[in-house]
Amino acid sequence: xxxxxxxxxxxxxxxxxxxxxxxxxxxxxxxxxxxxxxxxxxxxxxxxxxxxxxxxxxxxxxxxxxxxxxxxxxxxxxxxxxxxxxxxxxxxxxxxxxxxxxxxxxxxxxxxxxxxxxxxxxxxxxxxxxxxxxxxxxxxxxxxxxxxxxxxxxxxxxxxxxxxxxxxxxxxxxxxxxxxxxxxxxxxxxxxxxxxxxxxxxxxxxxxxxxxxxxxxxxxxxxxxxxxxxxxxxxxxxxxxxxxxxxxxxxxxxxxxxxxxxxxxxxxxxxxxxxxxxxxxxxxxxxxxxxxxxxxxxxxxxxxxxxxxxxxxxxxxxxxxxxxxxxxxxxxxxxxxxxxxxxxxxxxxxxxxxxxxxxxxxxxxxxxxxxxxxxxxxxxxxxxxxxxxxxxxxxxxxxxxxxxxxxxxxxxxxxxxxxxxxxxxxxxxxxxxxxxxxxxxxxxxxxxxxxxxxxxx
Amino acid sequence: xxxxxxxxxxxxxxxxxxxxxxxxxxxxxxxxxxxxxxxxxxxxxxxxxxxxxxxxxxxxxxxxxxxxxxxxxxxxxxxxxxxxxxxxxxxxxxxxxxxxxxxxxxxxxxxxxxxxxxxxxxxxxxxxxxxxxxxxxxxxxxxxxxxxxxxxxxxxxxxxxxxxxxx
Numbered sequence: 295x296x297x298x299x300x301x302x303x304x305x306x307x308x309x310x311x312x313x314x315x316x317x318x319x320x321x322x323x324x325x326x327x328x329x330x331x332x333x334x335x336x337x338x339x340x341x342x343x344x345x346x347x348x349x350x351x352x353x354x355x356x357x358x359x360x361x362x363x364x365x366x367x368x369x370x371x372x373x374x375x376x377x378x379x380x381x382x383x384x385x386x387x388x389x390x391x392x393x394x395x396x397x398x399x400x401x402x403x404x405x406x407x408x409x410x411x412x413x414x415x416x417x418x419x420x421x422x423x424x425x426x427x428x429x430x431x432x433x434x435x436x437x438x439x440x441x442x443x444x445x446x447x448x449x450x451x452x453x454x455x456x457x458x459x460x461x462x463x464x465x466x467x468x469x470x471x472x473x474x475x476x477x478x479x480x481x482x483x484x485x486x487x488x489x490x491x492x493x494x495x496x497x498x499x500x501x502x503x504x505x506x507x508x509x510x511x512x513x514x515x516x517x518x519x520x521x522x523x524x525x526x527x528x529x530x531x532x533x534x535x536x537x538x539x540x541x542x543x544x545x546x547x548x549x550x551x552x553x554x555x556x557x558x559x560x561x562x563x564x565x566x567x568x569x570x571x572x573x574x575x576x577x578x579x580x581x582x583x584x585x586x587x588x589x590x591x592x593x594x595x596x597x598x599x600x601x602x603x604x605x606x607x608x609x610x611x612x613x614x615x616x617x618x619x620x621x622x623x624x625x626x627x628x629x630x631x632x633x634x635x636x637x638x639x640x641x642x643x644x645x646x647x648x649x650x651x652x653x654x655x656x657x658x659x660x661x662x663x664x665x666x667x668x669x670x671x672x673x674x675x676x677x678x679x680x681x682x683x684x685x686x687x688x689x690x691x692x693x694x695x696x697x698x699x700x701x702x703x704x705x706x707x708x709x710x711x712x713x714x715x716x717x718x719x720x721x722x723x724x725x726x727x728x729x730x731x732x733x734x735x736x737x738x739x740x741x742x743x744x745x746x747x748x749x750x751x
Numbered sequence: 752x753x754x755x756x757x758x759x760x761x762x763x764x765x766x767x768x769x770x771x772x773x774x775x776x777x778x779x780x781x782x783x784x785x786x787x788x789x790x791x792x793x794x795x796x797x798x799x800x801x802x803x804x805x806x807x808x809x810x811x812x813x814x815x816x817x818x819x820x821x822x823x824x825x826x827x828x829x830x831x832x833x834x835x836x837x838x839x840x841x842x843x844x845x846x847x848x849x850x851x852x853x854x855x856x857x858x859x860x861x862x863x864x865x866x867x868x869x870x871x872x873x874x875x876x877x878x879x880x881x882x883x884x885x886x887x888x889x890x891x892x893x894x895x896x897x898x899x900x901x902x903x904x905x906x907x908x909x910x911x912x913x914x915x916x917x918x
Contacts, residue, residue, distance in 0.1 A: 298895070298903060299862075299869040305890030318890035367892060378909065385824070398828025399835045402910040492817070499820045 302331070302367035303350075309361055311559065312513070313343065314352045316368045322350045325410075327375045330354055333365030339391070340368075341375065341515065343560055353559070355391065355513045374410055377523060378403030379530035384474060385501040387491065390508025390520035407530060409522040411583050420586040422620075425648035426473075426540060426595050429465030429713035430458070432635040432706045435723055436662050437623050440648030441468065441538055441593035442586040446546075446615050449625040449634075450605040456486055457710050458625070458633045459544040459599045460493040463503065465713040468538040474531055476541045478506045478524035480517055481548025510548075517552035525583045525596075532592035539592065541584070544599035550577075550611045566610045574614045581618045620644050631707035637669055655720055657742035664727055664737040665701065672698035690734070697729040724748060834915050839905050846901040850882045859884055866893040 301320075308315035314330065328340040330352070338361075344351040352368060354361070377392050380403030387396040394400060422442035427434055439445060449455035456479075463477045475497065479490055487507050497503040504527055508520040521543045532539040543549070550569060557570035565571035584596040598619070602612045616622060624639040642648075649658035675691035676698070684692070705722045708714065714722075727735060728749040735743060849855055863876040866886035870893040874886035882897035905912070 297907060298900065299865045299893050301870045302892045302894065303890055304887075304892050380910065382910070382913065394828070396828050397825050397832065399832040399912075402913050404910045406909075495817045495821060499817075499824055 300369045302369045304367050306363040306366050306368070307349075309358045309363060312353050312357050312515070313559070314340070314354055314358060314361065314366070314368065316350045316352060318348050319345075319350045319370070320348065321372075322370050325374045327371040327373065328352045329369045329371070330361070331367045331369070332361055334360075336360075342370070343556075353515050353556070355516050357513060374408050375519065376406045376408050377401075377526060378405070379407045379527060379534075380404050381531075381535065383476075383504040383527045383531075385498055385503070387498065387505045387507065390478075390480070390506055390512055390516040390523070392506070392523050395507060403530075405530070405534075407526050409519060409526045411522070411526060411529065411579075414583070414585060414587065418588045420588050421647060422586065422593075422595075422644045423647045424468070424593075425653055426538070427467055427469060427716055428462045429467070429715075430462060430633060430635075431708055431714050431719040431722060432633065432637060432640075433462070433623060434654075434714075434716060434719050435658075435705070436637050436666065437621060437635075437640045437642035438645045438648050438654070438658075438662075439466075439540075439595060439597070439642065440644040441595055442584060443621075443642070443644045443648075444581045444584045444596040444598070444619045445621045445623065445642055445644075446612075446619040447544075447597065447599040447623045447625065448607065448612050448616075449599065449601050450627055451601050451603070453625045453627065453634050454632060454710070455599050455601065455625055456482070456490065456544055457493075459542050459597070460490045461633075461710055462597065463540070463542045464493050464497050466540050472537045474502050474504075474537045474539050476504045476506070476524045476528045476531070476539060478508070478520050478541065478543050480508050480520050480543065480545055481510050481512075481552070482507065482545075483510050514552040514555045517549055518556060521546070521549060521580050525580060525594075528594050529583060532594040533587050533590045536591040538595075540595045540597060542597045542599065543580075546577075546598045546600040546615065547603065547611050550600075569610050573610060574617070577614055578618050581615075629702070629706065631702060632710060633706075633708060635706065637666060637701075637706070638673065654716060657738060657746065658720075660738050660742060661720070661723055661727065661746075664735055665723065667737065668694055668697050668727070668730065668734075669701060693730055693734070697726060700726045700729050720746075831916050835912060838912070838915060839902070842905050843898060843901040846897045846904070847882055849897065855882075862895040866895045869893050 303316045303319050305317040306314055307317045322342060322345050324342055324345050326342040328342060330338045330340055332338070338354050338356045340352040340354040342350050343353045378401060382401045382403050386394065386398065386401055388394050388401065392401060420442070422440040424441045426439040426441055428439060433439065447455055447459065463475045466475060467473050477490070477494060479487060482490065487509055491505065494503055494505055498505060506520055506524050508517050524541050524543065528539040528541045531537045550573060553573060553576060554569050558564070562570050581596055581598065584594045586593045598615060600611055600615060603609050621642040621644065622640060624636045625634045626636040626639070627634070629636055646659060650656060672694040675687060675694050678691065679687055705726050724746040725748060728747055730749070732743060732747055732749060735747070849858060859878060862884045863886065866876060866884060867874050870886055870891050871888060874888040874891065874893065876884050876886045879885050879896035883900060884895050886893040886895070
């Protein structure tokens with residue numbers, strides 16, 4: 295087969311749901327990209343789900359409505375789905391399959407890459423290091439994102455996780471180094487998509503963002519491709535062009551549901567809650583595409599956002615994600631003000647590689663540990679107060695409750711359109727810890743306390 | 752009798768006047784306080800309204816700027832798409848013009864060979880009404896019409912196309 299004379303197969307034996315079964319094919323492989331031309335001249339795209347002898351089962355992205363077995367022609371590309379890669383993606387808004395939604399021409403690139411990606415040589419991996427600053431105080435201070443890390447946002451249903459994801463995508467930076475964001479919106483309603491587009495408009499206009507919008511009424515197979523497209527675009531920006539790239543995948547629960555649907559269509563044996571048994575390795579094949587590569591300047595940080603169905607953290611999607619990612623940011627209804635981050639259930643396992651002298655502030659790790667310890671004691675004090683009443687608490691417990699209240703009011707609560715600099719965040723953090731007497735701040739060094747403590751000495 | 756009640760009346764009157772003065776004074780003070788309160792409240796309302804107005808104006812200006820930026824970007828992208836469509840049209844016309852070329856029969860022959868190489872020797876080759884050839888066989892088809900070739904030629908350009916709008 296050549297580019298100039300591709301063979302089209304015309305023997306369509308069956309049309310079933312989104313599937314087209316073609317007979318008398320030659321050399322067609324699994325997962326190959328297919329192009330379907332209808333008698334009307336309309337062209338649709340698909341992927342080979344199954345190839346057996348001369349039979350090929352093709353899943354048509356747009357569905358088979360309006361297709362007749364006679365007069366339909368199917369051509370195979372000879373390789374799995376590939377997309378052009380390069381700076382042409384920056385500043386563009388496309389659908390979940392990379393077709394423009396912004397009225398522009400298709401995206402072009404000097405090179406192209408398979409959307410499934412290639413495994414990274416493990417010996418060339420560098421551990422994550424240096425922070426990604428999100429401009430959200432609670433994240434930057436307590437669960438700092440580190441370049442090359444994968445960290446998930448877990449949200450109970452109904453919380454504004456999408457707003458938080460969009461806010462992070464709009465504000466995140468790498469302290470002056472070239473920073474770009476690829477935002478893959480998966481299974482969004484039109485209203486949510488419009489909100490995300492508005493929030494990210496400025497960054498998109500500045501040519502620092504690629505937005506892939508897969509809507510709830512788009513075909514499910516497209517939903518499976520969207521994060522892969524996003525990561526393929528990001529890998530090139532990071533490892534070939536040297537950008538620091540943040541990939542936000544929201545919402546991965548929608549992705550997993552699409553995987554379940556396609557798996558059922560393929561007739562695979564269902565596992566836990568009808569998700570396929572390979573869901574873990576499938577998610578790993580996405581999340582593990584983050585990282586840093588020795589000898590290359592860029593980095594790829596992945597921030598998957600997922601809703602926990604019925605708030606259940608043991609549901610397969612958050613459960614399997616939690617095994618792969620290096621930490622999580624948990625949103626809960628128990629924390630009233632936006633962004634609803636629960637500081638005691640959130641953790642960034644790579645944080646120590648991204649904070650400290652020369653990266654954020656010298657006292658960052660100690661200050662974060664001190665605040666988490668104090669919030670933990672405050673939680674115990676609150677539980678005790680529920681039993682004996684607040685007036686029966688000791689002076690120390692009451693001070694810790696005051697600290698928790700100051701933390702929520704001064705540091706955690708933040709508007710959705712308010713970017714906070716690291717200096718501002720630290721200013722607020724010192725204000726919060728200064729609610730306690732200096733002698734209680736045992737995790738902070740005397741030098742740090744001399745410089746930052748504001749309470750009575 | 753009247754004289755005898757005179758001092759009482761006077762005392763009552765005096766008392767009444769004093770009371771009236773006190774009430775009037777209190778009322779005046781009260782009025783002054785109310786006015787001062789109202790003034791304070793009004794200035795607070797005005798300050799609030801000013802702040803809100805400023806915030807709204809800033810938000811409005813930001814929204815207008817974003818809209819303008821989006822519109823400008825949209826126009827630029829639409830122009831690029833038009834240029835690309837124009838290129839496709841020109842390439843198609845140029846390729847179709849090959850029919851008048853003296854070498855056209857040789858081209859048709861070569862395209863027939865190419866189609867059978869790709870799809871198999873059992874394909875039956877016929878000329879396409881718009882130029883070029885189409886080869887068909889059982890369950891297979893190879894389209895080498897001039898229109899399809901023109902489309903493929905533009906697709907094959909890849910990122911080269913961006914030179915159309917590169918500064």
